Amino acid sequence: MNTFTVSPSPHIHSGDSVKKNMYGVIIALLPTLAISIYNFGLGALVVTATAIAACLLFEHLIQKFLLKQETTIWDGSAIITGMLLAFNIPSNLPIWIIVIGALVAIGIGKMSFGGLGNNPFNPALVGRVFLLISFPVQMTSWPTIKNTFLSYTDVQTGATPLSVMKEALANGELPTDVLGQIPSYRDMFLGLQGGSAGEMAGIAILIGLAFMLFRKIITWHIPVAVLGSVFAFAGILHWIDPMMYAPPMFHILSGGLFLGAVFMATDYASSPMSNKGGIIFGIGIGVITVAIRVFGAYPEGISFAILIMNAFVPLIDKYIKPKRFGEVAKKK
Incomplete structure (x- = not known):
């Protein structure tokens, strides 16, 4: 006799998964990252890498030591938060400010509500707005394009x-x-x-x-x-x-x-x-x-x-x- 398992919705039948969709979004963000690197050089790389690394680290630490649950940092959501945060801040922003923004985005914007799927606000925007209010001068000093590729903090702003x-x-x-x-x-x-x-x-x-x-x-x-x-x-x-x-x-x-x-x-x-x-x-x-x-x-x-x-x-x-x-x- 065949046994049928009945469960509440939603019922996934398309072969999609959270991880698959999240990495699809990451791929979709790559053209924007490529143009930012072309325009801002090392600054875009430093800011993006720092934001992603900080978001992954804070999500791992919060899940492991505060929430006492299995870490899910490789589902892609923390990487997206880091990329979007980086795309919303100047490419010459000091690293320590980027780390603070990542902590607010992950710690307050995401994990304080229970993690992925439970956050009522976009985590990257929570981090971005916090930085804008807390560090208005640094957050509104925008580097001009076509700077030297190896430049980062010492760049012309406009x-x-x-x-x-x-x-x-x-x-x-x-x-x-x-x-x-x-x-x-x-x-x-x-x-x-x-x-x-x-x-x-x-x-x-x-x-x-x-x-x-x-x-x-x-x-x-x-x-x-x-x-x-x-x-x-x-x-x-x-x-x-x-x-x-x-x-x-x-x-x-x-x-x-x-x-x-x-x-x-x-x-x-x-x-x-x-x-x-x-x-x-x-x-x-x-x-x-x-x-x-x-x-x-x-x-x-x-x-x-x-x-x-x-x-x-x-x-x-x-x-x-x-x-x-x-x-x-x-x-x-």
């Missing part, structure tokens, strides 16, 4: 396009005047702009997005909702007053919008379960990002926007969720 725009508008200049002082849209798309590794090249991140969509690691709903809502909201503001507000393409191509929309907003644990919920989640991120960029004190807003919307995920999942298996729709 402002990002978002910072230039923010400061110029505060001084009463017009967006049309500022656009001539920053890289062209083409250069920004190709990564020829100042900032972190995650702000470098939209084209590299889109290559990673295409890979993840092909592998069905993520769906298109959240990235498209984030980018679309940013374009729409910024476009409305620009249409209302083009002399006061920057064009929508500027907001799309500048800052860490691509990285946030593709790699951080789509985090499994901190994003909605349903596609419809993901669209609402993405729209919220886009609107908040533009609001912070335009009306807030910080030139960039994607990190804060994702963390804010992370807090709304349980509410979104409560009211927008797929039907349970076997549930019959109620008659109107």
